[in-house]
Amino acid sequence: MRFTLLGPLEIVTSEGALTPSAPMLRRVLALLLLRADTVVRSGALVEELWGDRPPRSARTTLQTYIYQLRKLFGTFESDHDPGDSLALLTKPPGYELQLGKGDQVDVYEFEALVNRAKACRHEGLIEDAVAALNEALSLWSGAALTDVERGPLLDAEATRLEEIRKEVLELRLELDLQLGRHHEVVSELLSLVSANPVHEGFVAKLMLALVRCGRRAEALDVYQRTRAELVARLGLEPSIEIQQLHHSILKGDGEVGARVPAAPGMSLLSPAQLPPSITDFVGRTAETGRLRSAVAGDCGLSIVQVLGPPGVGKTAFVLQAAHELRSLFPDGQFYANVGDLSDCGRGLSDILAGFLCSCGIPPDRLPTGLRELSNMFRTWTADRKVLVVLDEVLAARHIRELAPGGSSCAMLVVSRTRPTAMPGMVTISLGPLPxxxxxxxxxxxxxxxxxxxxxxxxxxxxxxxxxxxxxxxxxxxxxxxxxxxxxxxxxxxxxxSDNLLVELGEHGDELLASVEASRRQLGGITRDALDLIAGLCVETVTAPVVADLLDIRVAAAETLLEQLVDASLIEEQPSIQEGQESSYRFPTLFQAAVRQLIEPWHASLVGPVSPSTSRPREPADA
The missing domain is CATH 1.10.8 (Helicase, Ruva Protein; domain 3)
Incomplete structure (x- = not known):
């Protein structure tokens, strides 16, 4: 099947058209197609169909629409061969439209062609880039979803696609001018500027094309008319780039137009680097609400730090929230895992270079130093709304170097321990699920x-x-x-089980690796305290017991235990009665992981450490 969304909604098969006519059914189909091969929440579909006032029967009615679409496609879940043909599956908490091998969607073809053009442009293959962009633009037969009654979600998608179309058209015109095709594009640019009189990208290219065609007076007239429109409509003067172009034309600069002025790193498609969220995410309602409130503020760059013990779902929580917040950051969403950087400076440089390349900046235009890359990223994001998600953050330096520059931007930071506090940072601590x-x-x-x-x-x-x-x-x-x-x-x-983690299979290995990473960040004496407590094989421990094990003062033992609390490896359990000392709970799974780390070959054979023992017992001889 072939699905078209860049114009009228149509379904074409080898046997003819198969497009549904019912308005609500078309809206459900359009949203499922735009998010094909991912789960679309039932709540999102209900919001699209009925807004914030759904009827009581909304879920039942939605199920009816899903049934009608399955009937239309002639496929049901019970007879679906994964990957072979199109199928509409029920996957909590919603539905997933899985495309088959031969299915085509014009939106995805468009994005693939644009990405191919980006690659050609970066390699200097300008003519190939123009050809790919022309092929991409030829897929449009009108405004996106032009014949679909749109709710809030589809309306936002249609607007996004139209903005991308303009960006792609602007780039194709820029490349045409680089190839010396100014005569060919003048009439197209005149029409575009007439329809979009304050679109400065089109205006700059029209001025340039007119000058190259020997029509200098007309180029100056375009500038004056654009300036009048900007002042009348928006109360703004033209951008610095257009003013400089105007000044060059007035001077008769022979080099004018060698390259069309454009903001460094103009992006063809807004970066969307978030890994997929999980489909069976549950709970965390209060934490999600707090995160939303922190990000939605208008008091400058928002930074939210999420802490929690290994295996608690910190990354899943942040990615779930990030996907739900995408509409607030239309200029892009960036993601990086910084936890396994072998060389901090070089690793951060690589991450920033990746961010900037995804914005459309060619690699040969990137600086080499970390500070310069960080400054360029802050400059690109200064007037944009972007979201940066950092996983496995180890130090406040990571946050500072990778932070965007715009006051409307936000950062979501996943950390095992508490980096140095930063101004305005909001911390959300995740505990085990209720x-x-x-x-x-x-x-x-x-x-x-x-x-x-x-x-x-x-x-x-x-x-x-x-x-x-x-x-x-x-x-x-x-x-x-x-x-x-x-x-x-x-x-x-x-x-x-002699080895609890073995019973967890691959997930046991994940938990072991996560505990090992947390343990590795601890100072030497703090790590010793953790290892000794694990050897006790008890669920709770107190500061006096740790003091006895390490032969230190109780106050020092309390400090070590608090450091383990900050590392999310143990939990403090405040005393019920005033004056009674606090105890600290060491989760069973974490104990098993630590014992396996300190005695990997003998963890299941060695008994508990006596409270009077001052050091972990040595492994038995082989």
Whole structure:
């Protein structure tokens, strides 16, 4: 099937047109196509169809539309061969339209051609770039979704596509001028400026083309008319670039127009680097609301730092929020994982270079120094609205060097420990999932009927997993693959296991790596304290016990324990009675991970460390 959205909505098959005529059905189809191969939340579809006043029957009616589309395509979930043909699948919390091998959508063809043009331009293949851009523009047969009654989401998508179309057209005209095709583009530019009198990109190119055609007086007249329009409509003077071009034309500069003035790094498509969010995300409503409030403020650059223990779902939470906030940052969303940089300075330079290249800046125009790259990125973002998401941040320096420059920009930072506080930074700490959310996640992973059948076992299982999403996904994967297992059997395996992480499979390796990364950031004596506490094999510990183990004062032990709290490896449990000392809880899974790290070959064979022992016992001889 071929789907067109860059103009009228159409579905064309080898047997003819298959386009639905019902307005609401067309809106559902359009939104699913624009987000093909990703899950579209039911709430988003309801918002598109009925805005903020959906009827009580909205969900039922939406299900009817989904059924009608499946009937239209002649495919249902039960007979779907993954990847072979188009299918509309139910995937909580919504629906996913999966394209088949032969299916085509003009929007994705358009974006692919534009990206090909970007690559050709960067390699100096200007004629090939122009050819790709012309092919991309030829896919348009009118305004995007011109015959679809649009709600808020489709309206925003149509506006975004139209802006991209103008950017692509502007670039193609710039490249045509570089190739000396000023005579060919003058009439097109005259028409564009007439329709868009304050579009300074089109105006600059028209002035340039007219001068190159020997029509200097007309170029100056275009400038005067544009200036009058800008002042009358917006109360603004023309941009510095156009004023400089005007001045060069007045002087009769023979070099005028060697290159069309343009903002450094004009982007063909707004960078959209966010990794996909997970489809079964649950809970965190209060934290999400707090993050939204922090980002929506207008008090300058917003920085939100998200902390939490290994396996708690920090990255999933931030990516979920980032995708929901995309509409607030139309100029781009950048993503980088900075946790495994071997050489901090060089690694940050590579990240910034990647950011700037995605903005359309050719690699040969990038500076080499970290400070210069950081300044260029801040300059590009100064008057834009962009979102920067940084994962595994280790130090405040990472935030400072990778920060955008605009007051309407925002940063979401995922960190294991607390970097040095920065002005205006908001910190959100994630703990284990509340019990209800953990049960909901377990139900989504293994089926709600299994949780309902064994409610007490389900609650015991999530407690065994410390209510950590990573651990819950691990055990749920094993349970889902073994429908004959009861939940009690899984709990028994976990409680009897000599190596708890082995029972978690690949997710156990992930948790081990996450704990290892957190442990690696600790100072020497703090790491010793962590290792000794893990060897105790007890759920809670107090400062006097740690002081005895390390032969230090109780006050110093409290400081070490607080450092472990800051690293999100243990949890403080304040005393109930006044004057009673606090205790610190060490989650079972983290204990198992630390023991495996310090005694990888013997963790399951060595017994607990005695409270009177001052150092971890040495591994047995091989």
């Amino acid at each position: 019990e209800d959310s953990a049960l909901e996640l377990l139900g989504r992973l293994i089926g709600p009927e299994r949780v309902a059948t064994e409610p007490e076992a389900a609650r015991a299982l999530i407690r065994t997993c410390d209510r950590l999403p990573l651990a819950l996904r691990a055990v749920a994967g094993r349970i889902a693959a073994r429908p004959h297992w009861g939940l009690d059997r899984m709990i028994g395996r976990l409680s009897r």
